[in-house]
Amino acid sequence: MTSPCIGPHQQYDGEFDMTQKFVGTHVVGPREKLPSGKPWINTPLTVKVPFPAAFSAIPVVVASALQDPKHTSSYPDTFAVTVIGVTKTDFTVNICRTDYVRDNYTTSGWGQNLHLSYIAETPA
Numbered sequence: 001m002t003s004p005c006i007g008p009h010q011q012y013d014g015e016f017d018m019t020q021k022f023v024g025t026h027v028v029g030p031r032e033k034l035p036s037g038k039p040w041i042n043t044p045l046t047v048k049v050p051f052p053a054a055f056s057a058i059p060v061v062v063a064s065a066l067q068d069p070k071h072t073s074s075y076p077d078t079f080a081v082t083v084i085g086v087t088k089t090d091f092t093v094n095i096c097r098t099d100y101v102r103d104n105y106t107t108s109g110w111g112q113n114l115h116l117s118y119i120a121e122t123p124a
Helices: none
Strands: 002-010 016-031 045-050 060-066 079-086 090-097 110-121
Touching: 016 045, 045 110, 060 079, 060 090, 079 110, 090 110
Parallel strands: none
Antiparallel strands: 002 016, 016 110, 045 090, 060 110, 079 090
16 A cells, blocks of 8 residues: 655745655565574565655655554564665665574564555655
């Protein structure tokens, strides 16, 4: 789900600039677990998210992990999300589970249908 917004933005000098903005979500899904007995290094999951339309300039993106809105009970999982690349047509993030890390930075995946929420906006 994405909602576009293109509208005037008043600068400090009183002039108006047009900005582009998308607010949306992207389904990441579960991350499969490896069979027991095999340690799994907690390598980030890299996800590329397309914008619903191209920006006229490279936007600033803020992203966060989001539990599936259709799931009624809460998961105790905690995630770190880092935006690692942005273009006019998409952005890329690294997602890493942070609440369940054992010795040698090994972990399990996650079973929930993880979503990513984001705001992307061109600088005024």
